[in-house]
Amino acid sequence: MAKLKLDFSQNKLFENQKTRKTSFLICFFLLLWYIISFFYYEQEELLPAKNEENNTESLIAIPITLPPANTTVNTINDTDNNKNPLQELNKKYCGRSIxxxxxxxxxxxxxxxxxxxxRSFSQLAEKxxxxxxxxxxxxxxxxxxxxxPFDFYYNTNLLQKEFPNIIFKSEEExxxxLKERDQIKKIMNSKDNEVIPPLSILHSDIKRFGRTPLKTIYKDARPNFNKNRCLLKFEPLMKLTDSNNSQVRYTKMDIGRNDLNTVKSRTEFSKLLVNVLTTDEEILLVNSYIGRPLFPEIMPVIPYNDYILNEAQKIKDKLSSSxxxxxxxLERSExxxxxxxxxxxxxxxxxxxxxxxxxNIYLATDYPLLSSRSQSSTFRQITQYHHDAIRTLNETFKINTWVSLGGLEQIRKDGKHDKxxxxxxxQGIxxxxxxxNSNYFISGPKGCSRFVSSFTxxxxxxxSNMINLENNHDLLNIIDRWEL
Structure with missing residues (x-):
């Protein structure tokens, strides 16, 4: 009886071992089949079709219209490890990986x-x-x-035609x-430190005024955050005071007093400018005050927005086109x-x-027309002499201005543009x-007005261009100065 029990136990143990071995072999072969199948289909997906093997994707550098800044940012899908999310963003936005x-x-x-x-800096952007x-x-x-936005003053479509090789983007774009790059950085860097680095920025002051040196000087500079208040709107996406957000290098250029005076000097200077600002930083920030063109070729004036041109035509029509x-x-007058x-x-x-x-007479002036403030930010000391002179002129003739002729009336009524x-x-434009477009144009002599005026x-x-190039016979002179 004892022997029977022992034989029965041994048989049961042998059957259990046989069952486990069979199960193990079944699982092993199933796993092996799954791996082979997965590898085969994955390879088929990764390998290009034969007729596509030599195809390469070409990137076209053209402006891309994007949603405004308040648009909700897309969620970044980082499951595809074969693609760099930052490069994909740049391709979408800039047409290239950087x-x-x-x-x-x-x-x-x-x-x-x-x-x-x-215009000069647009030429620099192209170079x-x-x-x-x-x-x-x-x-x-x-x-x-x-x-x-920029197109409040200017026609961006015509600007693009003037600079066909440049991609232009608005501040909102x-x-x-910045928003999408920041989101990518947060996602990627949470997994592995510094996968996406901080913004790389070169900040440069480029100036030509004051104590102008004889020759152009370009050198490193100390950070001066007080001057950068215009950039505060980009925080925290671009924060110059945070090295974890933006790694900034500061430089300054003092342009030589004679380096922009002639075509020849601008030719030499522009080569220097392009050379020193050829850099790998993603963003080149410039605080500029130059007063002269930077390149030998002076590009045409940036075209103004159509609605401003239409307003000018309306005023011309109200003046009977004559x-x-x-x-x-009046600024700088005695x-x-x-x-x-x-x-x-x-x-x-x-x-x-x-x-x-x-x-008919049309007067363009910096004398106050809508308030007690002048129409120029640099003309502040308005005296009784100024008031008397304008009153005398207005009592002698019917003087028309952009205010009296209802210029830009629609915008003036909306309340958004009061300032x-x-x-x-x-209104200066x-x-x-x-x-x-006036038939006859006159401006003030020395002592009576600001004689050297870029506006005039x-x-x-x-x-001059309209008379000489377009053969416009409606214009009777280029400019005359009245006498004391």
Whole structure:
């Protein structure tokens, strides 16, 4: 009986071992089949079809319209380890795997010179193969401190035609790129430290004023965050004071006093400029004040937005398409001379109106028209002499201005642009366009006005082009100065 029990136990143990061995073999073969099948199909997916083996994806560097800055950022899918998420973002945004920007966030001077500055830096963007950021505009300036997008003043489609090889992006689109890059960085760096590095930035002050050196000097500089208040809107996405967010190198360039005076000197200077600013940093931030073109070729004026051109045409039509344009910039005038100045202007107007048969007068001025503040940010000391001179002129003739003729009325009524019209602003562009198309154009002599004015010069140059190149017979002169 004991032996029977023992034999029964041994048989049971043998059967259990046989069952486990069979199960193990079944599992092993099933696992082996799964691995072979997975590898086979995965290889089929990864290998290109025969007719696609030699295909390569070409990247086209053209502007890409993106959602505004307040658009919800897409969730980044990082499950595909074969793709670099940052490179994919850059391809989507810039048309290439690395984005490099030129962001001139301050253009010194008011609109006429700022317009020239922007064109020069667009030429630099092309030489450096960088995307040019369209800084905001407002109060007759171009800069990140202003409140309105670039196309509030300018026609970006025509700008693109003038610079076909440059990708332009608005400040909002730049913020969009910063947001997505920041999201990618947070996701990737949470798994492995420094997979996506901080923003790499070169910040440079490029200036030509004050104690200008004989020759251009370019050197390292100390950080000065007080000057960078226009960049605060980009925090925390781009924070210059946080090395974990932005690794910044600071430089400054003091342009030599004669280095921008001639075509030859600008040719040599532009080579130096391109050389020192050819760098690997993603973002080139520039705080500029130059006053002259940077390159030998001076590009045409940035075209203004169509609605401003339409406003200028409306004013011209209201003046019966026949009028004398006056630019009287009272800043830098000698107040005690103003009684003689206004009499000289009145005599000149009488002569022109009698000789040419013109009855209408349009006045572009920095004298206050909507408030007690002047139409120029640099004209602050308005005296009784100024008030008396304008009153005398207005009592002698019917003087038309952009205000009296209802210029930009729709924008003035919306309440969003009130600050734009009290002081320098978009109305300066309108004045410029109206004076360019006047039948006769005059401006003030020394002592009566700011004689050296880039605004007056721009009007005269455009009138010269219209007469000489376009053979415009409606324009009777380029510019005259009235006498005391």
């Amino acid at each position: 984005c490099k920007f030129l962001f001139v966030y301050t253009h010194g001077e008011q609109e006429t010179k700022a317009n020239l500055h922007f 450096l193969n960088r995307i040019m950021i369209l800084a905001n505009v407002g109060l007759s300036r171009i800069g990140s401190c202003e409140n309105f 730049f913020i969009f790129w 009028y004398i344009g006056i630019h009287w910039r 107040p005690k001379l103003l009684p003689k100045c206004v009499q000289g202007l009145i005599e000149t107007l009488n002569i022109i109106m009698k000789k040419e048969g013109i009855k 734009e019209f009290i002081g320098p602003g978009i 309108l004045d410029k366009l109206v004076c360019m 010069k721009a009007i005269a140059e455009e009138r």
